[in-house]
Amino acid sequence: xxxxxxxxxxxxxxxxxxxxxxxxxxxxxxxxxxxxxxxxxxxxxxxxxxxxxxxxxxxxxxxxxxxxxxxxxxxxxxxxxxxxxxxxxxxxxxxxxxxxxxxxxxxxxxxxxxxxxxxxxxxxxxxxxxxxxxxxxxxxxxxxxxxxxxxxxxxxxxxxxxxxxxxxxxxxxxxxxxxxxxxxxxxxxxxxxxxxxxxxxxxxxxxxxxxxxxxxxxxxxxxxxxxxxxxxxxxxxxxxxxxxxxxxxxxxxxxxxxxxxxxxxxxxxxxxxxxxxxxxxx
Numbered sequence: 542x543x544x545x546x547x548x549x550x551x552x553x554x555x556x557x558x559x560x561x562x563x564x565x566x567x568x569x570x571x572x573x574x575x576x577x578x579x580x581x582x583x584x585x586x587x588x589x590x591x592x593x594x595x596x597x598x599x600x601x602x603x604x605x606x607x608x609x610x611x612x613x614x615x616x617x618x619x620x621x622x623x624x625x626x627x628x629x630x631x632x633x634x635x636x637x638x639x640x641x642x643x644x645x646x647x648x649x650x651x652x653x654x655x656x657x658x659x660x661x662x663x664x665x666x667x668x669x670x671x672x673x674x675x676x677x678x679x680x681x682x683x684x685x686x687x688x689x690x691x692x693x694x695x696x697x698x699x700x701x702x703x704x705x706x707x708x709x710x711x712x713x714x715x716x717x718x719x720x721x722x723x724x725x726x727x728x729x730x731x732x733x734x735x736x737x738x739x740x741x742x743x744x745x746x747x748x749x750x751x752x753x754x755x756x757x758x759x760x761x762x763x764x765x766x767x768x769x770x771x772x773x774x775x776x777x778x779x780x781x782x783x784x785x786x787x788x789x790x791x792x793x794x795x796x797x798x799x800x801x802x803x804x805x806x807x808x809x810x811x812x813x814x815x816x817x818x819x820x821x822x823x
Contacts, residue, residue: 549642549773549784550649552589554616558598559587561609565602575601593617615768632693635686639782643763643775648700652707652766654798656757657716661730663694664701665710665737670730671695673722701743709744711801712811713757717747717818724822731819738812746805747814755804756797764794 562572573583576597585591595617604610628648629641636644647653647664655662660674671691700706720727738745748755763775774785774794785791806814 548589548645550616550645551592553786554593554595554613555587555589557613557616558593558595561598561602561604561613562587567602572601628693628696632689632696635690635693642784643782644697646765646767646773646775647697648704649767650765651705651768652709654764654766654795655708655710656713656762656798656801657710658713658757658761659715660719660721661712661716661734662710662761664697664708665734666694667726667730667733668692668695669722669726673726701737701740705742707742707744709746709798709802711746711748711757711798711805714747714749714814717815720822728819728822731815731822734815735812735819738808738815744808745811746802746808747811748801748805749814752804756800762794764791764798 562569565572567575569580569583573580576583582591586593595613598604599610599613604613628644629636661670663671666674668691671694672687675687675690701708717731721730734745737743748757761777763777765773765775771786771788772791772795774791776783776785785794805811
């Protein structure tokens with residue numbers, strides 16, 4: 542079955558299978574003949590546009606390396622997960638292809654390292670705050686799309702209680718002071734942060750204005766870590782999301798995030814900081 546949208550994880554699987562073919566010394570036509578498929582079919586698999594069972598590739602290409610076998614099997618398992626596909630089908634009218642990749646990784650990551658520069662991250666937003674944030678760019682959305690997008694953000698939050706996900710989040714102070722939807726909406730949002738910051742799988746830190754220059758001033762990003770396979774960095778400018786997968790790129794963001802955590806207030810001091818701002822928000 543051919544898929545219209547090649548997801549990021551399926552592209553990674555396809556690229557891994559292509560690497561195996563090349564290492565086996567086979568061109569596309571030779572690989573297709575060995576597998577008993579057409580050249581165009583194999584090309585679709587390697588480009589992430591068609592699902593496949595990787596076991597036949599591993600056998601055909603003579604792969605015996607245990608680490609390589611485990612990684613490819615894990616990527617194949619993750620790329621066919623049902624949770625993110627269900628959300629994609631339910632909310633496909635408000636999910637771009639680029640965000641579909643983000644949604645997919647968010648659903649299957651084992652750890653997310655997240656820095657937010659201007660707004661509370663979607664996965665931590667209340668419905669009213671999300672509606673106000675999405676409504677702020679309503680020139681790109683209808684009222685129905687805004688509500689559906691806010692509902693999707695609430696659905697996404699189930700990963701915080703129904704999966705083994707660990708989330709480490711650093712918020713710039715600006716996130717805590719921007720009044721979206723008015724003071725009461727912001728206050729309830731801050732109170733929500735105080736609740737989730739107590740959860741054992743969430744580490745929430747604040748980097749205050751007085752910290753001055755820090756490694757997050759270039760903008761928001763999320764580093765997705767998986768049970769197996771290399772991490773992916775999602776960088777989020779205004780209108781799209783860019784994904785970085787090269788080892789040196791990921792290492793740079795990992796180092797920047799570690800530095801941010803040392804510059805930010807500790808988790809307990811951060812809760813006190815959020816509580817003080819909540820009390821100031823009347």
